[in-house]
Amino acid sequence: MAYTRGNLAVQPKRKKEVNPLYREKTKVVTRRTGLPMQEKLLYMLTLGVFVLVAATLIWRYVQIYDLNKQAQDLERVISASKKEIAVYQMEKQTLEQQIPEKAKQMGFVEPDEDATIYVPLSGKTTDGDN
Numbered sequence: 001m002a003y004t005r006g007n008l009a010v011q012p013k014r015k016k017e018v019n020p021l022y023r024e025k026t027k028v029v030t031r032r033t034g035l036p037m038q039e040k041l042l043y044m045l046t047l048g049v050f051v052l053v054a055a056t057l058i059w060r061y062v063q064i065y066d067l068n069k070q071a072q073d074l075e076r077v078i079s080a081s082k083k084e085i086a087v088y089q090m091e092k093q094t095l096e097q098q099i100p101e102k103a104k105q106m107g108f109v110e111p112d113e114d115a116t117i118y119v120p121l122s123g124k125t126t127d128g129d130n
Contacts, residue, residue, distance in 0.1 A: 035043075111117060
């Protein structure tokens with residue numbers, strides 16, 4: 001409040017209004033101005049860099065995922081191959097054990113330790129007549 005003639009409680013006199021029915025209103029209008037071209041380009045460049053970095057990261061994660069999947073597939077193939085090898089080794093052992101029995105059935109005889117076996121060469125004679 002204004003200080004009027006030594007008394008703070010007294011309100012100053014106001015100006016008399018011309019037309020009490022009409023009240024003048026003022027409204028503040030703020031207009032948004034557009035961004036300058038340089039600032040727009042800067043924002044677009046920044047956004048482009050972010051998109052490029054994100055795409056690179058995603059691409060690298062896809063590569064890593066693919067390598068891990070290939071490694072898992074190879075491990076599965078290797079374990080299946082090891083199982084097959086074990087089965088084939090068992091079959092080999094059983095067949096090796098059956099060889100002497102089958103040979104005896106077919107009429108083969110085991111040679112003595114002292115005996116020397118001579119195998120003639122086919123198509124060649126020792127006389128030199130050919």
